[in-house]
Each structure stands twice: as C-alpha cells, then as structure tokens.
Amino acid sequence: MQVHRTVVRVARKEFITPNFLRVILKCDDAERYKDVPIGVNNKLFIPPIGQSTVQMPTFNAQLKQWEVADEALRPTVRTYTHRAFDLDAKELSVDFAVHEGDSVACQWALNAKIGDEVGLAMKLTEQTLIQPAKDYLFVTDMTGIPVVAALVSQLPKDVNVTVLTEVLGEVDIHPEHYQTDANLTLHWRTNFYPQNGSTLFEDALPMIEDLNSHHFVHVTAEFNTVKKFRDHLRKTLGYTKDEFYGCAYWQIGKKEHEERTKRLE
DSSP states (O other): OOEEEEEEEEEEEEEEETTEEEEEEEOTTGGGGTTOOTTOEEEEEEOOTTOSSOOOOEEETTTTEEEOSOGGGOOEEEEEEEEEEETTTTEEEEEEEOOSSSOHHHHHHHHOOTTOEEEEEEEOSOOOOSOOOSEEEEEEOGGGHHHHHHHHTTOOTTSEEEEEEEESSGGGOOGGGOOOSSEEEEEEEEOSOGGGOOOHHHHHHHHHHTOOSSEEEEEEEEHHHHHHHHIIIIIISOOOTTTEEEEEEEOTTOOTTSOOSSOOO
C-alpha cells in the first residue's frame, strides 16, 4: 500500500469554537493526495517543543527501524483526520479538540506559528469509510467531530442521519460542523468533565431503537464509552461489522503515549 510522506507548513489557524481549533496547512505536493477521500486517517510528525522545522525519519530496511540524524529532533507521531483538502489552493485542514493536559498534538496546534513545519503521511489508495444504509447514527465526543463531519458531508439526500455529539460546554455547540444533503437530525450533550465519564451510551439507546433494519452506527469516543456500544450492539443485538464501527480515540486514566487496555475499532 503506497504512502506519501511530505512536509507541510502552517498557513493560518482559526478557532471554530473556544475548544475546537482548525489548522490550515500548506501542502505543495497536494496533487499526490487527489484520490484520497476526506475522513481518512493521516499521520502527523510533530517536531519537539521549540522547533519550527521537522526532521522526517527515514526507514533503515536492514535494521527495520526508523532513524533520524539527531534523536533530540525526532518527531512525535500522532494520528488525525483531515477535515478538508483544497487541491487548487494546496491547503489541508486539520481540526483539533483542544484541552488541558499532556497532548503533544494539541499543544503544537495551539502554539504553532505561520510557517511552522509538521510532517504528513497518508495512504494514497481509495478507501471505503462507511457502509451503505438508510439510517445512520453517529455518536461522538469532540475528538471524533472531524471524522464524523467528513463522513456526513458525503452522504446522499435520500438517507436519514442522526448525530449525537458531546462537547465540553454550550459554547462548543456548533451545528455548522455537519454539512450534508442527507436528512439530518442533531443532538447535543454537554460534559465539562469528560475525564470523569460520559452518558453518550445511555443517551443513544433510544436512538438505536428507532433505527430501521438497514442501519449503520458509527461511534468515536473514549475507550469505555466505545466498549459499552460494542458490547451492546455486537454481543447483545448481534450487529455485524457492516452495521457498526467503533473507535476509541482516548482512554480515561491513560496518558497520550501510554498503551490502552485493548484497542477498540
């Protein structure tokens, strides 16, 4: 599978809400990504604090390891979803749910200045991101808004889409995230302390019951929340992989660099 790696530069930044930041990156070789749909994952290579340039690692096939000339400059790699790609302007938009804590990516996004570099790697192949259905239910916290927004934007007008979004506070309620031709219903929940848990699963149960037989449920949230959905939908209701997708973007009690109990997706 072909992956294109490049270096992009910060063109501008804008806060969509007080806790949701969009970084627009200038990508000189944007044409290489012309067949990549929005909503796919990409890898960001984030330089160490205080560095405005990034040193991309190279793969040593003999030793089977990634190497950099100076270990002090080794970038931190994080997975994100690009929200938009303007091929004509050669600009890539990446959204960040910004919060207090040890998130390398959030701190970089908050502190990055115009012209600062970050590395980018993305698979070039076309990918199927969502299964066909008549009724869609998306459940997400702020970390999953970029991918949900990207997927919803691609759905046709003859399907029903319900999105349940948990945000930190009312100031982060932003219906404009979700632009689509589909029949769209939005529900919002506020949770200023997501590190203490979430009621997304309980809130979504009535919405799950209302789905017709040709359905698809997509969940992006904290590990324990995703596990509740997975156990209920897959084990209790018998949902197949074509009817449910869940991905845990973070886990309560685990720092960003620490391995989760078990990867869920």
